[in-house]
Amino acid sequence: MEKRTISFSPPDISELEIAEVAEALRSGWITTGPRTKLLERRLAAYIATGRADVDCGTDEAIAAYGNKVVCLNSATAAEELNLRILGVGPGDEVIVPAYTYTASASAAIHCGATVVFVDIAKDGDPETHCPEMDYDALEAAVTEKTKVVIPVDLGGIVCDYDRIFEAVERKRSLFRPKESDGTPLGDLSSRIQKAIGRVAVVADCAHSLGASRIVSRTGSGRLAAPERKRCGAIADMTSFSFHAVKNFTTAEGGASAWLPLDGIDDAEIYRMFQLLSLHGQNKDALAKTKAGAWEYDIIGPWYKCNMTDIMAAIGLRQLDRYPGLLERRHEIIRVYDETCDELGISHLVHQTEAMQSSNHLYLIRIPGISDGQRNEIIEKMAELGVMTNVHYKPLPMMTAYRAMGWDIKDFPNSYDYYADLISLPLHTLLSDEDAAYVCEALKAAVKDVRGC
């Protein structure tokens, strides 16, 4: 086979995004402004309807989709602000899978909370093979101090939220909502905790924009008729990543979404996100441009993590293209599935009757190899020009988390899953020939290392 160069996950930026960025630059408004607000409404409409082409400039759309999504500069910021709006802080426990990227846990650490890691189920979910938490272990980990559980839709595969809501519902009697400390943030957090009335489900959907699942429980936690819902409309609060390697990118970037709560206006929650993301300043730059409206107040010494209109310009045109980008990922997955099934290699299953993933990562596990042999396969594929990766080395193996006292020996399922895992390149710049080449390179490297 003729050698090709296949990168792992380059951004797919077309002339449409480039033209929109140029327009934003020429418009005279480059920081958070009209494009960011429009992207927020379009994302809310996409989450609610699955349509990427809803006209979100009309008064009806502003009423229907405004104040439901907030765009920020990363998923890490979105997750941290979700936790801060929920009032998570010192003395609280936050349950996180041991098998994830550091941001899923570090946002809770930034808030001063205690992270409680839970191992994944042996070999992941039986149907999708996704390294989801062991949900019985999750339920057992809930204590009177637990405020939040952070499920991670790894690779774009939607976790079993019905099971997660069932776990936190069963532990409802243990939940102790915090009382207001009299500040605007403390008052809102207390009302949110009381309205939810149990451990909050705060999804890390960094990988899963556009993914969906048939669920019988969402925000209220109560059982209802099964219905297909997209990520962002399932958990109490959700964070998305628009980092350069993600399916949908704004270079860096992210967003938060939340479910409506009884007795709390979405506009109040949206407003608190604005304050938290912009120094606690009660007027943003756009509001200050109004005649005579220079004066502002600082209501909290907060953070700076807003999205700019330059980033939103990329996002607006990415969203136009997003359904097509998801379909292309699906086509490549079908090619990879065929090869892996032929070779007896276990892989993520991105589509089941109940679940459609966002086709973000293609994780494979090669039976009977050591982690050393896994690394050899990665090297051999790199020699053949194919860049691969490993998602993820479990957090208890990382220096920072070891220093906090975590030990991978306590998370054997996470270790086993990681030891024989390789992530194949999956992106929309791959041609059919590229995808076929990746399969040939995989076959050759596995044969070389396993000797058969």
Ligand SMILES: Cc1ncc(COP(=O)(O)O)c(C=O)c1O
């Ligand atoms: C599972 C997961 N959560 C959170 C993040 C953080 O995303 P961001 O870089 O947008 O903060 C990432 C980034 O790769 C991730 O993979």
